[in-house]
Amino acid sequence: MKPYEVLLKDNKRWAAQKLADDPDFFDRLAHLQTPEFLWIGCSDSRVPANEITGTDPGEIFVHRNVANLVIHTDVNLLSVLEYAVTYLKVKHVIVCGHYGCGGIKAAMGKKDHKQVLNMWLRHIKDVYRHNREELNSIDDEEKKADRLTELNVIEQTQRLAKTSIIQKAWKSEQRPDLHGWVYGLKDGIIKPVYEMKAGSPIDPLYEFDL
Numbered sequence: 001m002k003p004y005e006v007l008l009k010d011n012k013r014w015a016a017q018k019l020a021d022d023p024d025f026f027d028r029l030a031h032l033q034t035p036e037f038l039w040i041g042c043s044d045s046r047v048p049a050n051e052i053t054g055t056d057p058g059e060i061f062v063h064r065n066v067a068n069l070v071i072h073t074d075v076n077l078l079s080v081l082e083y084a085v086t087y088l089k090v091k092h093v094i095v096c097g098h099y100g101c102g103g104i105k106a107a108m109g110k111k112d113h114k115q116v117l118n119m120w121l122r123h124i125k126d127v128y129r130h131n132r133e134e135l136n137s138i139d140d141e142e143k144k145a146d147r148l149t150e151l152n153v154i155e156q157t158q159r160l161a162k163t164s165i166i167q168k169a170w171k172s173e174q175r176p177d178l179h180g181w182v183y184g185l186k187d188g189i190i191k192p193v194y195e196m197k198a199g200s201p202i203d204p205l206y207e208f209d210l
């Protein structure tokens with residue numbers, strides 16, 4: 001059996017198990033999607049949103065990219081954000097990074113990862129530059145990367161608040177709360193590192209007249 005055929009076989013087994021546990025499971029999900037959470041995570045295969053939070057299909061709306069970045073010109077990210085916040089009316093948006101992130105480590109080095117990846121990773125270099133003093137004071141390279149991972153999650157969470165999508169929802173419906181989390185590959189534990197409740201003050205420079 002080819003590797004991808006194993007996936008299809010396991011999918012059938014999974015679907016049968018779900019039906020055995022709950023005969024209405026797929027009927028219910030096929031008709032309604034009402035997740036409370038939007039998850040913006042890293043594409044890393046070791047950080048699957050549903051599995052590490054013990055949630056089922058239907059509970060978390062997910063967007064993933066390399067190093068969980070919120071970039072204001074990323075039409076993909078913004079479309080997911082708009083749909084989740086404006087139409088699904090999620091109550092929480094979670095940016096979840098993870099220790100041991102290859103994207104974070106790559107951004108700390110000088111290796112040429114070629115055009116597209118260099119462009120993407122530059123956003124993380126900017127986070128480093130904004131926090132250079134603190135990061136340069138950490139000698140241990142792994143600890144430095146861990147701290148940059150946390151600072152990156154904080155920066156991306158703040159960037160969410162700078163979008164008109166979030167500001168509009170904060171103003172009219174007092175949601176969603178924004179959360180910055182970091183997942184530990186070594187222990188499987190998620191550490192909350194930052195939070196912005198709906199309506200939190202932001203730099204007026206980034207406020208929109210809505």
Ligand SMILES: [Zn+2]
Binds near residue numbers: 044066101103104
């Ligand atoms: Zn990663």
